[in-house]
Every structure is written in C-alpha cells, then in structure tokens.
Amino acid sequence: MKATEERLDELRRQAERTGRVDAKGIRAAGAPLPEPGAEHGYYGLPLLKPPVWTWEIPLYFFVGGAAGASAMIAVAAQVSGADETLVRDARRIAALGAVISTPLLISDLGRPERFLNMLRVFKPRSPMSVGAWTLAAFGTLTGATVLADELQRRTDLPLTFVSNAAGAGAALSGLGMATYTGVLLGATAIPVWAENVNMLPIHFAASAVASASSLLELCGHQHRALPLLASGAAAYEVYATREVARSGVTSTALKAASLLSGPIPLALRLLGIRSKRARRAAALASLAGSLITRFAWVEAGKVSARDPRVPLGLM
Amino acid sequence: MTTTGFLTDSTLCIGCKACEVACKEWNDVPDDGFLWSGLSYDNTLTLGASSWRHVKFVEHQPRTGCGGNAPGHSTWQFSSDVCKHCGNAGCLEACPTGSIVRTEFGSVYVQPDVCNGCGYCVVACPFGVIDRRPDDGRAFKCTFCYDRQKAGMEPACAKACPTGSILFGDLDKLQRRGEERVEQLHAAGMDDASLYNPTDTSVGGIHAMFLIRGDSRAYNLPPKPEVPTTLLPRAWTAAGIGAAAMVIGSLAAFAMCGSGRSAKR
Numbered sequence: 001m002k003a004t005e006e007r008l009d010e011l012r013r014q015a016e017r018t019g020r021v022d023a024k025g026i027r028a029a030g031a032p033l034p035e036p037g038a039e040h041g042y043y044g045l046p047l048l049k050p051p052v053w054t055w056e057i058p059l060y061f062f063v064g065g066a067a068g069a070s071a072m073i074a075v076a077a078q079v080s081g082a083d084e085t086l087v088r089d090a091r092r093i094a095a096l097g098a099v100i101s102t103p104l105l106i107s108d109l110g111r112p113e114r115f116l117n118m119l120r121v122f123k124p125r126s127p128m129s130v131g132a133w134t135l136a137a138f139g140t141l142t143g144a145t146v147l148a149d150e151l152q153r154r155t156d157l158p159l160t161f162v163s164n165a166a167g168a169g170a171a172l173s174g175l176g177m178a179t180y181t182g183v184l185l186g187a188t189a190i191p192v193w194a195e196n197v198n199m200l201p202i203h204f205a206a207s208a209v210a211s212a213s214s215l216l217e218l219c220g221h222q223h224r225a226l227p228l229l230a231s232g233a234a235a236y237e238v239y240a241t242r243e244v245a246r247s248g249v250t251s252t253a254l255k256a257a258s259l260l261s262g263p264i265p266l267a268l269r270l271l272g273i274r275s276k277r278a279r280r281a282a283a284l285a286s287l288a289g290s291l292i293t294r295f296a297w298v299e300a301g302k303v304s305a306r307d308p309r310v311p312l313g314l315m
Numbered sequence: 316m317t318t319t320g321f322l323t324d325s326t327l328c329i330g331c332k333a334c335e336v337a338c339k340e341w342n343d344v345p346d347d348g349f350l351w352s353g354l355s356y357d358n359t360l361t362l363g364a365s366s367w368r369h370v371k372f373v374e375h376q377p378r379t380g381c382g383g384n385a386p387g388h389s390t391w392q393f394s395s396d397v398c399k400h401c402g403n404a405g406c407l408e409a410c411p412t413g414s415i416v417r418t419e420f421g422s423v424y425v426q427p428d429v430c431n432g433c434g435y436c437v438v439a440c441p442f443g444v445i446d447r448r449p450d451d452g453r454a455f456k457c458t459f460c461y462d463r464q465k466a467g468m469e470p471a472c473a474k475a476c477p478t479g480s481i482l483f484g485d486l487d488k489l490q491r492r493g494e495e496r497v498e499q500l501h502a503a504g505m506d507d508a509s510l511y512n513p514t515d516t517s518v519g520g521i522h523a524m525f526l527i528r529g530d531s532r533a534y535n536l537p538p539k540p541e542v543p544t545t546l547l548p549r550a551w552t553a554a555g556i557g558a559a560a561m562v563i564g565s566l567a568a569f570a571m572c573g574s575g576r577s578a579k580r
Contacts, residue, residue: 036373042535043354045361048443052434072565080569110432110452114412117431121413125544128435129411175561179554186553187546188438189405197546198553205557209564225568232564301438311441311537 041308048189050305053298056108060101061181061294064135065208066215067097068177071142073212075171077223078164086221088149093215094170095142101135127184134176141170178208185297191311192249192304193297199243200297206236207261211290214265214283227279230286231269237262237289251303253296260289318421319464320486321397321473321523322493325373325534326500326508327480328393334368335359335395337475342367342458345448355391362396364448367457368472369396373533392528395472395481398423398444398457402519403542406456409439414454421486421522422459430454441518441540459522486522493526500528511536517545 015021034044041047074090077083106115118132148163182201185193193200210233213226241258265282272278309315338344347365352358355372362369373392404423407415414429415436425436425445432452436445445456460470468474473483482489493510500508507528514520518540527534 035375036371036533037375038530038532041532042371042373043357045354045535046443047535047537049363049437049440049446051438052447069561072561076565076569079566080573082569108434110434110447110454111430114429114431117412117414117429118433120429121411123408123411123413125408125547126411126435127547127550128409128433132411175558176554178561179557182557183547183550183554184435186550188409188543189441189443189541190438193438194543194546197550201550201554202557202560205554205561209561223569224572225565228568228572229565232568305438305443308535311443311540312532312535313538314532 039314041312041314045308046306047308047311048191048305050302051190051298052110053108055295056104058294058298059291060104060108061204061298062207062211062291063097063104064101064138065178065181065204065294066211066290067094067101067142068138068174069205069208069212070094070097070215071138071145071167071170071174072178073209073216073226073229074145075167077225078167080225082223082225083221086216086223089219089221090212090216091142091145091149091167091170093212093219094138094174095146098135098139098142102139105132105135127180127187130176131180131184134173134180138170138173138177141166141173145170179205181294185301188301189311190301190305191307192247192300195247196244196249199240202236203240203293206233206240207290207293209233210237210261210265210286214286214290217279217283218287227269227282230282231266234262234266234269234282234286238266249300251296251300253292253299257289257292257296260285261293262289265289316419318486318522319459319484320400320421320489321459321470322482322484322489322526323395323397323523324480324482324493324496324526325392325394325528326496326505326526327478328370328395329478329480330356330370330372330391330393331477332359332370333475333477334472334481335366335370337471338368338457341460341463341471344455362398362444362456364446364451364455367397367455370394371396371534373529375529375533392534393480394525394527394534395476396525396534397472397523398459399442399518400457400459400522401442401540401542402514402521403517403544405439405441405542405544406436406445406454408542408544409435411435418459418461418464420459420461420464422461422464424458424461425454425456427453427455439543441537441542443535489524493524496526500526513538513540516540517542 034040036042070090071094078087106112123129144166148159152159179201182204186197186200210230213230217226265285268278268282355374357372359369371394400422414426418424430453447454469483473481511525
C-alpha cells in the first residue's frame with residue numbers, strides 16, 4: 001500500500017485513540033521466518049555439517065586421479081609394445097602426481113604434523129583410511145618404477161623386472177587412486193553425494209582416464225590409443241551428465257564441468273580427427289573439465305549439507 | 316561396565332541452558348561465537364565443535380487443551396540436544412586414524428591426542444553433530460564426560476540440570492523409564508509425546524534419547540537417520556566397475572591401435 005497524507009493522519013489518530021496501531025509494518029527481508037515444524041525442520045536451519053575441506057582436496061582428487069590412470073596407461077602401453085618413451089612418460093606423470101598429491105592431502109589436515117596417524121590403523125570400512133593406504137602404496141610403487149627405470153637406463157643394471165613389477169603394482173593401486181575418491185564422497189551423509197553413490201566412482205574414473213590421456217597427448221605423444229581412450233571417457237561423461245541432471249543437481253559449475261568433459265572434447269575429437277589443433281583443444285577441454293568436476297562436486301556437497309529437507313524426509 | 320545413556324525430557328526442560336554452561340565450564344570448551352539469531356531465544360542454533368549441548372526453542376501455536384495450553388499464546392518446547400552416541404556411529408566408522416573409539420560405557424569418544432583433523436567424520440555424521448574447530452584443527456563433540464564417568468560421576472550437564480530433564484544412567488533402564496514417561500504423558504492428555512530413538516534404522520538406536528512433543532522434524536531430528544557405512548557395498552561395487560572399465564578400456568585401446576604410430580613429437 002502506498003502511504004498517503006491521509007494514511008499518515010489515520011495512523012496518528014489510531015495511535016492517539018488506542019495507544020497502538022493494528023496494521024502490519026513492512027515485512028522484514030526474508031520474512032516470514034520459518035517456524036519450527038514438520039515442513040521446515042528447526043527454523044529451516046541446516047541439519048548436517050558441511051564438509052570442511054578446502055581447495056586442496058578437490059585438486060588432489062584431480063591430480064591423484066590423473067596419476068592413477070596414467071600408471072594404468074603405462075602398463076597397457078607396455079603390454080601392447082608401444083613406444084618406450086610413452087611408457088616412460090606415463091610412469092613419470094604417475095610418480096609426479098603422487099609427489100604432488102601427498103603435500104596437498106597433508107596440508108588440508110587440521111593438524112598436518114600428525115599426518116602419519118593416517119597409517120596408524122588400517123580400516124577397510126573407512127574410505128579415508130583405504131585412500132591413505134592406497135596413496136602410500138601408489139607413491140612408493142610409482143617412485144620405485146621411475147627410479148628402477150632411470151637406474152637401468154644409466155647403469156645397465158638388470159632392473160627391468162623390478163621396474164615392471166613395481167609398474168604393475170603402481171597400476172593396481174592407480175586404479176584405486178582413480179576410483180576411491182568417488183567412494184569417499186558417495187559413502188557419506190551428504191545427500192547429493194550419497195544419492196550419486198552408484199555413479200561417482202565411475203564418473204571419477206572416466207574423468208581420470210580423460211585427463212591422463214590428454215596430458216600424454218599434450219606431451220606430444222601421438223599414439224592413436226590416447227585419443228581413443230579420451231573419446232571413450234568423454235562419451236561416458238556425456239551419459240553421466242544426463243544422470244546428474246536427472247538427479248536434480250542444478251550446479252552451474254557442474255554443468256560447465258560436464259560440457260568441458262563430455263560433449264565438447266567428444267565433438268572436437270570426432271569432427272577434428274585429422275586436426276592437430278582440434279586434438280589439442282579437446283585435450284585441454286578434458287583437463288579443465290576434469291579439474292572443475294572435482295571442485296564442483298565438493299562445492300555441491302557444501303550446498304547440499306545446508307538443506308535440511310532431504311535428511312528430514314521432506315523431499 | 317554397563318552401557319550408560321542420556322534421556323532428555325523436553326516436557327521438563329525450562330530452557331535455562333544450565334547444561335550448556337556446565338558443559339562449557341567442565342570441559343573447557345571455547346567460545347562458540349555470539350550472535351542474536353532472532354530465532355526465539357536460541358542463540359546457539361546448532362551443535363558444533365564448540366557447542367556440545369544446545370537447547371532448542373521450538374516455538375509454535377499450541378493445541379488448546381493439550382497439556383494445559385491456553386489459546387492465543389505461543390508455546391515452547393525446549394529440548395537440550397547433544398551427540399546421540401549412536402549404536403552404529405558414522406563418525407567412528409569413518410575415522411581413518413582410530414582416534415574415535417567406543418568406550419567401556421558404550422559412548423563414542425574422540426581421542427584429542429590422536430585426531431589429525433582430516434574432517435571425514437564431519438560428513439559421516441547423520442545428525443550433523445561433530446565438527447572441526449577452525450582455530451584448533453581437530454574434530455570435537457560431546458565426550459559424554461568420559462573423565463567424569465571414569466570417576467563414577469554423572470556428566471556435567473545432567474548434574475547441573477535443575478528439573479531432572481536430563482537423566483543419566485543405565486541405557487536399558489532409561490529406555491524403560493522413557494517409555495513409562497510417554498504413557499504417563501499420554502494419560503495426562505499430551506497425546507503428541509513420543510520417545511525419539513531410531514532403533515529400526517542402520518544407526519541401531521542412540522544412547523542419548525529424547526522425549527519430545529510433536530513432530531521430531533521440528534527439532535531437526537531426522538525420521539530415518541542412516542549410518543553412511545551402509546552405502547559402502549554400492550560405492551565399492553561402482554569403484555570396481557570403474558576400475559574394470561579402466562583396465563579393459565586401456566588394454567583394448569592399445570591392442571586395437573597396435574604398437575605402431577607412437578612416434579614422439
């Protein structure tokens with residue numbers, strides 16, 4: 001209602017006559033405040049606690065995933081008898097990823113000096129414990145692979161068996177590195193993660209394969225298996241995008257990540273199959289998509305934790 | 316050792332917050348921030364790393380005649396919230412360091428000298444209780460006054476409660492006492508009284524039960540809390556599928572493309 005001079009006079013008269021004014025004032029921003037009840041929960045306040053993780057964790061998901069997939073690619077390349085520079089570079093990327101991953105994880109701890117407590121027990125029921133041990137194994141094995149490889153090249157010591165055995169172990173733990181982070185998010189009380197528990201580990205595996213093969217392509221390797229792998233992963237990401245949209249997630253970051261991981265690199269690779277520039281653009285898109293994917297999922301968890309409706313069974 | 320528990324009776328609570336103060340003083344819990352929330356007289360708002368007891372002020376219109384409520388006035392249900400010390404505790408399952416343990420009293424306890432602040436318990440709690448204290452880095456929650464219980468004493472909040480709203484004792488006895496109290500309240504006309512203890516979910520019952528009136532959701536008590544560990548079989552199956560796809564995909568891709576055409580640069 002637009003206040004007029006008459007309205008103001010009327011308010012004064014009513015106040016003089018009765019000592020109060022019955023009409024409602026302007027409603028406060030955000031009003032009406034939610035009352036506690038079956039429809040809003042406790043004043044609409046969050047029921048769950050949001051994840052406390054900062055940028056180190058999603059960055060680690062990206063780096064660790066790419067490193068893990070790279071260790072697997074190294075073995076596949078070696079088995080097929082591919083060029084040894086490709087095998088060596090894949091192994092190096094895996095080892096470098098492990099080296100970057102460890103400080104990222106440690107610095108996100110509330111008490112970084114106690115990081116060794118992670119290896120105090122082994123708890124199969126805790127994905128965080130499984131992950132810590134997986135990273136410990138992966139770091140050791142990728143390091144051993146590269147070290148044995150280098151020593152053998154420079155000194156002619158008979159270390160082929162050592163580097164290959166360590167490489168196989170690195171690939172095995174690398175599979176864990178690429179997938180366990182999906183378990184880590186999925187098996188929690190955070191609604192958006194728990195709802196996508198069947199998809200997250202596969203989604204992250206595809207993302208890891210796409211980023212590892214893209215990295216190797218950007219290093220200059222032209223083995224046709226790399227774009228083939230990246231295209232396969234991108235094709236899965238197109239499917240995953242549909243699944244995520246169906247589950248009602250509306251995150252803009254996640255949509256951008258999906259576009260960069262799925263349709264864009266897939267189209268670039270299919271249409272620009274003979275173009276080096278298109279391949280390079282596809283690889284860059286996949287890497288960016290993979291990185292943003294992990295940040296968007298962690299962020300989605302923070303948003304999801306603020307909404308009490310799912311844990312209260314209201315939607 | 317017998318398993319001990321809390322029974323917090325909202326029909327006896329007067330909202331004095333003596334439990335919050337007693338908890339803070341006995342356990343040396345730091346300041347949890349000060350703000351006027353505007354939500355009734357509740358300025359604590361939620362349990363957290365530095366709020367181990369939290370009195371909820373559930374304000375609503377009364378049902379006339381139900382438990383002596385007069386028409387035309389708002390009514391309150393006060394309920395002192397606390398860590399539920401779940402039968403199957405999400406935080407305990409998730410903890411990678413073994414810092415979170417089950418004590419001889421059946422309670423769930425965070426060992427502050429072991430916790431490295433990884434934050435995984437925070438997302439594993441279906442009740443949103445445990446949290447990481449930003450300036451300290453470790454995760455904290457109600458200890459069920461483990462130190463006092465060790466000495467044969469009741470927890471600080473129960474001792475400070477002036478109305479007997481917070482009862483402490485043998486878990487089974489408290490469960491029976493809670494059920495008797497519900498019958499008593501129903502007989503007195505408060506037919507909306509109930510005992511909140513989700514025994515039929517994967518949480519497997521809680522060691523801190525709540526006698527409440529009205530819908531449990533008004534207290535942010537989830538009707539069907541589930542411990543996230545139940546998702547592990549599905550999660551690891553998906554991880555297995557992802558890993559298998561990686562193995563098959565990469566081997567197949569390299570096998571299809573052969574060893575040729577891998578010249579670098």
